[in-house]
Amino acid sequence: MFENPFPPQLTLLIMRLSLYSCSHGYQRCPSGCHWNGHCDTTRGHCTCYDGFYNTDCSGDCGCNGYGYCKQDHTCECENGWIWSSIERKCIWDCQCPNGIKCMGPGICDCDPKHPCKYGTCYNSQCECWEGYKGDTCSIYDPNIMANRNVNIGINLGGITYYSSEIKFTDIAKQSQSWLSERTEGAHSHEWDSHEESTVHWRNDGYPADLPPTMRLVKLMLRNFGVHAPRGNYTILYDGEGDIGIKLVKNHIYYKGKGRMVVYLEPGSGGVLVELLRTNPHNPLHNLRVIFPGYEYRYERFPFYPPFLESLVRYSEMRFMDFLRTNGHTPEPTTWDSRKSLTFHTQTGSNGAAIEHMIHLANIIGSDPWFNMPHAADDNYVTQFATLVKKTLRPDLKVYIEYSNEVWNGIFRQTKYSQERGISLNLDSQSWRAGFKYYNKRSTEVMKLWKKVYGSAHDKLIPVWAWQTGYQDYTRQALEDLGSRSQEFKALAITGYFGCDKLAAKHAAELPTMSFQQMAQLCKDDMPNIEASYRHYMELAKNHSLKLLMYEGGPGIVEAGAIAHGSHQQSVTEKAIAFNRHGMMEVAVTDVLEAWRNVTSISYNSPPGGLFNYFSSAGTPSKYGSWGMLEYTGQPLSSVPKYRAVHKFMAKYDGHDYVAPKCSFVKMSASTFAGCFIQNDQSKCGTTDISHPRWTTYVNLCVTGSICVADGYNPKTRNLYIRAVDEMAGSTYFIIDSAHSDHMTK
Known part of the structure; x- marks a missing residue:
């Protein structure tokens, strides 16, 4: 009989390991491939990553992620990289003049003695934020801003993995x-x-x-x-x-x-x-x-260009969904709980990194509207304000709002405010305790921001917002606010239009209605909408507040879908189709005109203003067609809601500025490319400073558009030109400067 030489505990361990090996076919790869290759655990075989060799992938050719091993175990480096016999690895192939450092393969940094102030350096040139110009982007000129005089803002969509609004190149x-x-x-x-x-x-x-x-x-x-x-x-x-x-x-x-x-x-x-x-x-x-083409730009230019293009004309951006204000977590919200730039995703219930919001506002030159999370503690609010004051460009103002729709029972912040109000003995009725807590905490939040900004507090626009549909509810909340209203500069309301409750009161006949009939209901409902605006204008006037809109736009959706997801498919499909129809352009224009009719009235107290559209982009569904665009990169001129808003801007802004009238990029020490206005026509071309004559490119800038020289690649000798139309839509061109007749669109 076989005698077991091992103690019982060790025998049991050996049996378990044997069973595991047999049942899983598991074989250990040699040295775990040294983490330089993929381990096939079923065969115990290493497949080395490009740039490594040996059966255990222990050999390193020094490719540094940018090349392939040669027979002598050095590296055949990718284009833009060269082999360094000193460092024994691939390094950037970059020759920069005057001791200037490289910032990528063939990409030179800017002169450190003259850094970019309000812009970003790339390939020896400063790419200025909207409204700034000069070699170092240090000169502020409001007359060159695409959103100059614009009184329309935008609510940005939230950040999710299923969003149709793509914000980042990463x-x-x-x-x-x-x-x-x-x-x-x-x-x-x-x-x-x-x-x-x-x-x-x-x-x-x-x-x-x-x-x-x-x-x-x-x-x-x-x-x-x-x-x-x-x-x-x-x-x-x-x-x-x-x-x-x-x-x-x-x-x-x-x-x-x-x-x-x-x-x-x-x-x-x-x-x-x-x-x-x-x-x-x-x-x-x-x-x-x-994304393809952004490997060497994504760090310095993190935002997806079509996303930026769709925002450039708005004078304000509300980051409510960007920060995941509705149901923001955790409770309490502390400064340490905020999202960092290095977190694995910017999605989630604690919102995106604050730095991204500030950076986006800086690039576009739009005033940011920040919603403080409902459970944010004092330190969070103070640190938020401090970061904004330190890093936001100096010409911008800041809208501040405590949470969002604290009255709205579908959001966690409503229940939270009621709980806090009752626990503080503000009122025995939960609905009254809720608005009393809102008044208390929102006042505290505004004071914290003002304390941080000190003498510069005029840069702040503290906003008080409550329910729009039930006017007496808002009256009671404002009465409770009382003299604390002096801590605010604006009363904000919603401006949605439902066309006489088209998807509710008219739901039965909606699927068979013509678009003309639907549009007529919208038209007939305009007096009621304008009357609501006038009511709140008078209310704001009585409290010496400016009237703003925090959200507005088409709201043709079944109430049951928002409340608990129930809907009729035929109603949903017709509502979506109407949002896409040309008649929607008329309906959006009408509500913008109604808002302007009311808010352009002058009186001694602050007048009304900003129309804040909701929202920038979103996929239509049973929950509504809220997005002005259905997805980032959608052809702008094809979208009725976009056309309405941007034609309205062009009508009342008093200018047609959508792009810089002249722009230049350096191609060599003496050669420049540029776009400029000549005889009321935008033209582009190249010139040599030693012989200043322009060679122009034809068929780029059609009438009504402005051409912009965006950049030059010295490796490929490609010149990048963008033609911007009157609605801020862009057409992109790539010109081979060595063969000017070679152009792609």
């Missing part, structure tokens, strides 16, 4: 939170094994380690995929681990350590990124998935 910023999956066992075929709570998470939202049979996945570009560019996406990460791609047609052209180049054809399902494994001693983090 789409990982709009990715889903991590979900767990099992690669083996009973749960291996499940979409989400619901084990996220068992993972040891770092502060930046990446796992510190992973069990061998668990992977993490996250979606991005869901719904927007059909509008996303096809091409070579760059995936970058720090640390060590292994990344995979699913749910999308893809081809990996390059897979180095820390860098992948993958051809993607995104669809409506989006892109699924897998974190297959991570080194517990150097965990994978700072994952970036970058």
Whole structure:
């Protein structure tokens, strides 16, 4: 009889390990591939990343993520990179004059003695924020701002992985939170094994380690995929681990350590990124998935250009959804709980990074409207105000509002305010306790901001907002506010129009109505809407407040859909179709005109003003067609709601400024390209300063458009020109400056 030489505990361990090896076919890869390759655990085989060699991937050719191993184990570097025999690795191929540093392959930084003040340096030139000019973007000129004199603002859409509004060139910023999956066992075929709570998470939202049979996945570009560019996406990460791609047609052209180049054809399902494994001693983090063409610009220019283009004419941007104000978490909200720039995603219930909001306002030159979270403590509010004061450009004002629609029972902040009001003995009735707490806390918030701004508090526009539909409710709330109204500068209301409750009172006949009949109901309802505006104008006047609109636009949606998701499909489809129809342009124009008729009245107290459209972009659904655009990059002139708003701006702004009248880029030490106005016609061309004659490019700037010289690539000798029409829509051109007849659109 066989005698077991091992103690019982060790025998049990050996049996478990044997069973695990047999049942999983698991074989350890040599040295774990040194984290320089992908480990096939079923065969115990390493597939080395580009730039590494040996069976255990221990050999490093020094490619640095930008080249391929040669036979002598040096690297054949990618275009833009060169082999350094001194450093034994690929480095930037960049020759900058006068001791100026490189900032990328073939990309020179700006002169450190003359840094960009209100702009961003790229390839030796300062790209100025709207309204600034000069070599260092230090000269402020309001006359060159696209939103000069505009009195229309925009509510930005929220940040979600399924949003149709893409804000960033690094789409990982709009990715889903991590979900767990099992690669083996009973749960291996499940979409989400619901084990996220068992993972040891770092502060930046990446796992510190992973069990061998668990992977993490996250979606991005869901719904927007059909509008996303096809091409070579760059995936970058720090640390060590292994990344995979699913749910999308893809081809990996390059897979180095820390860098992948993958051809993607995104669809409506989006892109699924897998974190297959991570080194517990150097965990994978700072994952970036970058749109084609932005690998060397995304850090300094994080926002997606079509997104910026759609915003450039608005004088104010409300960041309510951007900050996830409705139901913001945690409670209490502390400064340490805010979203950081380095977190794995900018989605989630604690909102996006405040720095992104400030940066966006700086670029566009639009006054930011910030909504303080309902459970924010005093330190959060103070630190928020301090950051804004320190980093927001000096010509902008700041709108401040406590939370959003604290009266609205569908949001957590309503219940919170009522709970706080009752606990503080403000009132025994929850609805009254709610508005009394709102008055108390919103007043405290405004005082905190004013304390931070000190003598510069005139830059602040504290906003008081309450329910618009029930006028007596707002009257009671204002009466409770009393003399504290002096802490505010504006009363804000909504300006939605439902065309005589088209999707409610007329729901039965709506599916068979003609668009003309629907438009007539909108027209007939305008006197009621204008009467509401006049009521609140008078109320604001009586309290020496300016009248503003915090949200407004088409609100043709079934109430039941918003409250609890119930809807009639035929009603939803007709409401969406009407929002897309040319008649909607007339309806939006009418409500803008009604607002102007009321708010342009002058009197001794502050007059009315800002119409804040809701919202910038969003996918139509049973919950409403709130987005002015349905997706980022939608052809602007094809959207009736966009046409109405921007034609209204052009009509009353008193100017047609949508782009700089002259712009220049440096091509060499003596050669420049530029666009300018000549004989009332926008033209573009090149010149040499030693022989100042212009060679112009034809058929670029059609009548009514302004051409802008956006940039020059010295490697490809491509010149980038943008033609901007009267509604701020852009057409882009790439000109081969070596062969001026070679042009792509």
